[in-house]
Amino acid sequence: MIRSNMRIIVCIKQVPDTNEFKIDLETGIMIREGLPCVMNPDDKNALEEALRLKDEYNAEVIALTMGPLQAKDVLKEAMAMGADEVILINDLSFAGSDSLATAAILAAAIERIGHYDMILCGMQAMDGNTGQTGPQLAELLNIPQITYLKELNIIDNTVTATKWTESEKYTFKLNMPVLLTVNNELNDPRIPTMMGVMKAYDEAGEKKIKVWGANDLDIDIEQVGIKGSVTNIYESCLTHINRVSTIIEGEDEKEMAKSLAMKLSELNLI
């Protein structure tokens, strides 16, 4: 059994589609112009997990994003997939926020939403790849967190969450509310139905997007944006990795295995 009014907040981010991305070879900086934007892949898995819980337990799903007005696109996509409510946090003073400042803004927005049982976040965004925003958000809200979620079960008010590391499997039991971060190993995000698409990308869909600015949130402007960010990018450059492949030849498997072991040993790898 589960409470009928379970509410899940999913934090999503619009990111440049890194499959299409190019780097300015002179400056080492990503060329943003003309780059299509997409929902961050891990966040899509987080949304899918929330929608799975919606299908199973009739949970309410709220998708939350911070970004420019253009980020409405990922909220429409979330609506098309099945999110009940979508919120864009948008304010000029938020621009340039690092992960900690972003977490502070998301925390303020979540405080404004009020009641919730679960927060789902993508493990990391494919543009910055810090993997920090989710954990920082949990700390700011002072709720338990499990990162790298692999399995999830809910009984009553208790979440059983399993995560794997390279060598171990951990299973935790926690009381809600909790924050969980997920990646693409958890599930396979659904394709939205065409009816969902027609509704989300309609005028009515556009109107369903709530837009909250700094004035709508209980937040200190000094703590967010570039001013409030504790990390700054000092330098950005390209690294070059030269891969060399070696084919080991020999009379039989035993001999080949032996020479492979020798080579690995020479390189101090074993």
Place this chain on the structure above:
Amino acid sequence: MNFDFNEKQLMVIKNAKEYTEKYLAPGVIERDETSTYPIDAYRKLGELGFVGLPYSSEYGGSDAGYLEYVLAVEEIAKVDASMAISYSVATSLYAGPIAGFGTEEQKKKYLPPVLSGKSLGAFNLTEPNAGSDAAGVITRAEKKGDRYILNGLKCFSTNGPLADYFFVVASTNPELKTKGLSGFIVEKAFPGVSIGKIENKMGIRSAQVSEVIFDNVEVPAENLILEEGKGFMLAMKTLDSGRMGVAAQGLGIAEGAFEIAKNYLKTREQFGKPLYKNQYLAFKMAELEMQIEQAKLLLYKAACDKDTGKPYTISAAKAKYACTNAAMDVTTAAVQMLGGNGYMREYHVERMMRDAKITQIYEGTNEIQKLVISGGLFR
């Protein structure tokens, strides 16, 4: 005049592409070889609301239009032309006459099962002696009380072996020829409906095409669409729309083969340079690119005509002609450009070339399209 897609259309394309990559691309060569139809992929197509794209949500549709629908067929045909025709037959040829001319009861009963992907629908007009000339239909529907008794044999019915529902054209008055034809909705479950020979085809081998036999089948009179004598008109109007589905299939096949050829020309090197650096091949690609775009514009124009309530018989005929000829021309050129590799199954273009041929033939041969277009000129 605006040539941009709106957000909804862009999302239809994006999601149709995703659906195709996920559910159709794996195993497409094997399905062609073994003539296997991916029924689960069709069910998913219905669940996602693609089959119902141009119809009202009251009947299980998605409240979009014909343009959105042809965009989806096009994406699917880039990879799997068999599913594209199966989809087009369900949406245009089976659901079309019911959604366009059926009673409220007929729409409520017979659209949702097919649009949702639970069942397949098929279209039965063609008979051994009634191809381009529908006046040759001899399948008979005789009225007896509140039923019609159906007897006859239909052939080349796409989805036939798998369908639970059929739109059937039969004669209620043979003396009147085409004016004596009537359209019925027939359930596979009605006693006396059976599947005859399943065809062994040159292309679209994963699609299932068969004879459908009616042996003293009792069809309730309420399953007659409109009234007696409207069957020919229903069939012709239905085919006008269906031609856009076939056009989208042809266009998708052309685009799919074009992309494969383009990538091949960029990566394959002979005489110390990539193939595309040979001007003959590059210019040939320029010609094919133009042919594809011309065909595409004709198709989108036809779909917009239908969506905005304009006459579309002629524009659909032009689209069908241009898109399916593009399919044949581009796939044939693609096989040639890939050389020996192009002749081999794993490179896909040989299948696309076999699939392309039928698009010039069914739902009105391209000669019939010229008849329709010239008929409009000298009316």
